[in-house]
Amino acid sequence: VCIACVLEQTWSCFRRKVASKQVDISRTSVKMSGLGRYQVLAVVLAVLCLLPAHLDAQSTSTDSPHRRHFPRLTQGDITEISEIINNLIESNVIEDGTHPYIAGFVRLIFHDCVGVSCDGCVNLEYGPNAGLAPYIDVLNRTYYKPEHKLFKRMSQADLWALAGIIAAGRGAAKGGEPLSTVFRYGRIDCSTSPDTNAEDVYPNANGGARETLDYWKDYFGFTYPETTALLGAHSLGRCHRNASGFDGPWTTDKDSLDNAYFRDIANAELGWRQEKLDSSHVQWVQSVGTDNMMLNSDMALFKDLRPDTEDPAGQFSHCTYAQCGYSPSAAHVLAYAKDNALFVRQFSSVFQKMIEHGYTTRAAGRDLYEPVPGEAYEGMPRAPKREVWERAGPRARPYAPEGGV
Ligand code: HEM
Structure with missing residues (x-):
């Protein structure tokens, strides 16, 4: 004064x-x-x-989390932060024994990387991001925990990317194959991280074959085999009525990242048919088998769906599962359905590209770095401790509606 x-x-x-x-x-x-x-x-x-x-x-300052420069992360740092994430995942187990943060963290980094770049910012007021609040919330609180001081060590976007890798790694390990995606850091948060009012273009869950494949080609530059492998992420987790409005899991083990998704899509014996949930939601359900489901955009990887976009009541395809021809990516669905190791290899490589969207090793200031030059981080979690993660005190930045998973 x-x-x-x-x-x-x-x-x-x-x-x-x-x-x-x-x-x-x-x-x-x-x-x-x-x-x-x-x-x-x-x-x-x-x-x-x-x-x-x-x-x-x-x-x-926790009030201005937008920092461009952080110290270089060592392999020791990555191992320590990976353990923090593993403990978070372990701390949240639901009745059926699965860990919702596995699917949640994988979906979060996808939504973060839509738009210009992976930037630690997701607009929770925007429809396509519904359901992501609990995952952002738990990572945001971890980011500002005084004992870890992650906010001084890395960007939120890097934390979300690492959480995505750890989660996908656990899923792939459960399915029996190692994820080979490596963690590189240096992502730059938007100035309002983790909030934003940006309304980016997300893929359409009701989309047909052409729309789904074109989205990934146009916005991410992915080939058909890459897009097909990437959507295998839907072997994790489930749809929620109170989020997207769709309902149910894609596969039976929601914690396992494996080719069950492709095996089911290509299995005519499951009696796939479209079912209307309400005035704006139609999904594929099995007539025999389980309560598992598929979105149009999932089924479109195998069948040449052309949903009736004129139909405001829902997105029924012009053809039934039996009548529909094959989509341009059908051969890749069959290849992954036959070979889980092939699927996980392809997934690891396209997931790597997705979580580095907007970054390059050429443009100055947008580079990503290996934790230790020359030594790729394997992305595989260490054996997680079963200690219960103690809740952080008051949230550093209260912004998300309350709600668990
Ligand atoms: C055509 C592209 C995609 C569409 C239309 C799509 C759509 C959806 C929808 C509607 C949900 C349900 C959300 C809810 O109700 O909670 C969902 C969940 C999920 N998505 Fe996607 N998605 C796509 C691509 C991806 C990609 C590229 C990834 C990751 C690499 C991914 C990972 C997930 C995961 C793990 C869940 C489950 C989340 C949970 O259990 O809370 N999705 N997706």
Whole structure:
């Protein structure tokens, strides 16, 4: 307060001198004699004292999480942060024994990477992102936990990417194959992370074959085999009536990232048919077998669906499962259905591209780095501790509606 007073007094004194023409501002040299020597000294001292505090506040304040520069992460850092994420995943088990954060973290990094780049920002007010609040919330609280100080060490986008890799790695391991996606860091958060009001273009769950394949080609540059493998992420988790409005899991083990999704899509014996849930939701259900489901955009990888976009009541395809011809990516569905190792290899590689969307190793300032040059991080979790993750205190930035998974 005192320094502010001195500054203010000095400024008003300077203005008075200008007004009384003792300081001629049109000349290059300012006549200093009118200004007290001590006042000038006080200004210099004040600037010197305040500057470091200002810089520190900028670099550590939880109110302004937008930081471009973080220290380099070591392999030790990655291992430690991976364990924090593993403990989070372990801490949330539901009645059927599955871990909802596995699917949630994989979906979160996908939604973060839609748009210009993976930037640690998701618009929770925007329809396609419905259901992501609990996952953002838990990672955001972890990010600002004083004991980890992650907010000083990495961007939110990097934390979400690492969480996605750990989660997908656990899923793939459960399915019997290793995920080979590596973690590189250096993603840059948007200035309002984790919130944003951006309304990016997300893929249409009701879309047919052409629309689904074109989306990934146009926005991410993915080939048909890549897009097909990537959507195998839907072997994890489920749809929620209170989020997207669709209902049910795609496969029976919601924690396992494997080719069950492709095996089911290609299995005519399950008696796939379209069912209307309500005025705006139609999904594929099995006539025999389980309560598992598929979206149009899933089925469109195998069958050449052309949903009736004129039909506001739902998105019925023009053909039944039996009548529909094969879609341009059908051969890849069959290949992954036959070979889980092939699927996980392809998934690992396209997932790598997706979680680095908007970054390049060429453009200055947008590079991603290996934790230790030359040593790729395997992405596989260490054996998780079964200790219960203690809840962080009050949220650093309350923004998400309450609600567990
Ligand atoms: C054509 C592209 C895609 C469409 C239309 C789509 C659509 C959807 C929809 C409607 C849900 C249900 C959300 C809910 O009700 O909670 C969902 C969930 C999910 N999506 Fe996608 N998705 C697509 C691509 C992807 C990709 C590329 C990934 C990851 C690589 C992914 C991972 C997931 C996961 C893991 C879930 C389950 C989330 C949970 O259990 O909470 N999806 N997706």
